Amino acid sequence: MTTTRELLAGKVVVLVGGAGLLGRSLAQACAEQGASVVIADLDGSRAATACEQILPHLHGGSAHAESVDITSKESLQALIxxxxxxxxxxxxxxxxxxxxxxxxxxxxxxxxxxDFCENVNLHLGGYFLSTQQFAEHFRRQGHGQVVNVSSIYGVVAPRFEIYGGTPMTMPVEYAAIKSALLHLSRYFMRYYKGTSLRFNCISPGGILDGQPQAFTEAYARYSQSQGMLLPEDFGGTLVYLLSDFSKFVNGQNLIVDDGWST
Ligand SMILES: NC(=O)c1ccc[n+]([C@@H]2O[C@H](COP(=O)([O-])OP(=O)(O)OC[C@H]3O[C@@H](n4cnc5c(N)ncnc54)[C@H](O)[C@@H]3O)[C@@H](O)[C@H]2O)c1
Incomplete structure (x- = not known):
């Protein structure tokens, strides 16, 4: 008789920004695969609500909410x-x-x-600080991994034409932040040579979230079949990265975008 075991059984996963559109869904995917999840977010009350929504999806793990500010070393150290x-x-x-x-x-x-500097500091600087603080904890602990959420816009140049007729654009800071984050993650990987620590990125395509129809239609023209994706379309890739199936996947960027950036 074969038995199935959840892919993340026994693992403890901290989701920073876990109360957000993508973070909530990633947390649920981890919970469904047996992980204990920590929803850590600047907005502690949204984190608590997200945590309650996770409870019915637990498969042997636990869930709790924490407040954290990724731009504060003290806050990250207290979380850890x-x-x-x-x-x-x-x-x-x-x-x-x-x-x-x-x-x-x-x-x-x-x-x-x-504003350019402030936004780069908050986002890229915050991801640097979080990765730095967790990496040192993982080194002391003897194992651990970091998954940084980048974006297709860290990989390819923007297609400005898809924003035509909408108030939206693709911010220049975002291109700087997300492309730098890919290489920052590789830097950490190499720095921790000789350990089992892993540093990978997931680069999602655009996520459906009430954007104007003109935009979603223009976006979809570059996709293979689906157009904009849903938050739950990224959970499987994260579970793979967090599981033992990807034990030697390190310094990589997994693009999940229905072929949009290719
Ligand atoms: N939404 C998309 O279409 C899309 C596409 C590709 C990549 N991404 C990336 O996915 C990630 C999540 O995006 P999202 O759409 O879920 O955003 P979101 O705004 O829905 O959620 C982000 C969360 O981050 C939290 N946060 C903000 N500042 C913080 C800080 N200093 N410390 C801790 N938490 C803080 C917010 O409270 C919020 O809950 C981002 O890296 C984003 O660039 C999003």
């Missing part, structure tokens, strides 16, 4: 200390926060230098 004392271990962190200032998302010619 709390989770490791509560759970006894941390197997992975998934960085899926999306910090930005109120002026984020302007057209290229309207972006002020101070």
């Amino acid at each position: 200390a709390r989770v490791s004392s509560l759970e006894g271990r941390i197997d992975a962190v998934v960085n899926s926060a999306y910090p930005r200032n109120p002026r984020y998302g302007r057209k290229l010619e309207d972006v002020e230098y101070a």
